[in-house]
Amino acid sequence: MENYKVKDIALADNGNKKIAWAESRMPVLMHLKEKYQNSKPLTGMRIAGCLHVTKETAVLVKTLKAAGAEISWSGCNPLSTQDDVAAALAAQDLSIYAWHGQSVEDFYWCIDKTLELKPMLTLDDGADLIFRVHSKKTELAKDMLGGTEETTTGVHRLRAMAEAGKLLYPVMAVNDAETKWDFDNVYGTGQSSIDGIVRATSILLAGKNFVVAGFGHCGRGCAMRARGMGARVIVTEVDPIAALKATLEGFEVMPMDKAAKIGDIFITATGVKDVIIARHFKDMRDGAVVCNTGHYDCELNLKDLYGLSGSVQEIRANNEACTLKNGNRVYLLAKGRLVNLAAAEGHPSEVMDMSFANQFLAMLFMAKNGKNLTNEVHTVSKEQDQEIASIKLKTMGISIDTLTPEQIAYIKDYTAGT
Ligand code: RBV
16 A cells, blocks of 8 residues: 655656755765664654654655654645655655645645554654644643754744643754754745745845834844845834844834835744734735745734735736735735745755754664653753764864863853952
8 A cells, every 4th residue: 555645756856856956055964874784773763753844854755764764754734835845755755644745634644644654753843743732632742752853943933832831752952952053943934035035036035115014033144135135124013022123233114113114025934923904905015025034924914915905816926916905916926824935946956965864863862762751842952962963064164263272261261350
């Protein structure tokens, strides 16, 4: 019996070409694959994963397999699966359930299929898989060694579960590694979100009012990159410290009520729902482009937007013209799903290299130590972060200085002053 469901297995050749491209740009993960493929420390480990099926994820999956794991996989967003990559993984006898353009029912069906493996480890991006275990398949929790979580929103959900005393096994917050969120969230989101906007619109960014909602790691990346393309960047925030950071970075900060009236392009990166709602849509200029790069599609209130629209027409891939009853057009990209993954290819391989090296090492750690950890959200060690940064630098041909013993002594010597 087939242990996969993908759009079209005949796309595997294309998928393999994409994966080879990603492999050539993910030297840290490839180094780890090389290092562990003989000793196979994940032998006997059953891992269920729920993470965007992209060429980069395929490199992670192949690395976990090379280290001995048995794997079942699903995508973590209905619109982010790259069908050729999914086909390539299925053709390599990996148990994978993922295709682009799923309904919510399909989405959970896929997760449930992956849980038939009776995993001992879960790997999440957004916490939908682990939440499924906790809500519908609790009988699986007792045999779990641990889980890992890739993204900010998932970590928030898991911390809330842990605080409520509901977490049934330990989880590693991969997102919070410095070599993940200071790079993936900033440069990855920044570049790939602009990429998604441009692919869906072919719009000129120079001279546009580009509104970024949220100035966390992801919002900062979008703001920086939009500015680099010549846009006038406006930031909206709810946190005074983040607002101050944006201001001192030279971005204009104002409430969404004001930004809505002047923005040409809007992107949400907040992790919060209802950031852009009816009154904002009504106030927008004719031709405004609206999209989201946060994990869930609730940041834009789509019910409001569709409710205000007299007609909705898909004018090109990932771009719907919503003609409001006041005659203005608002262009919605990728149905409010992550624009970088739905309308482009997600973060570039070079940056996912570090994120997925963290995922891989976190999996090794959980396989070995999960049994002895408390049912809380744990963070990756400083050593893991440093190791990944060091290998990355080495593969980039960059060397750095080393502290002398005298300098180390100086740092520790609190008596040394003026
Ligand atoms: N993300 N993965 C990719 N190319 O595979 N791109 C982005 C990829 C992850 C990223 O790590 C982020 O935390 C998460 O997607 C949001 O769902």
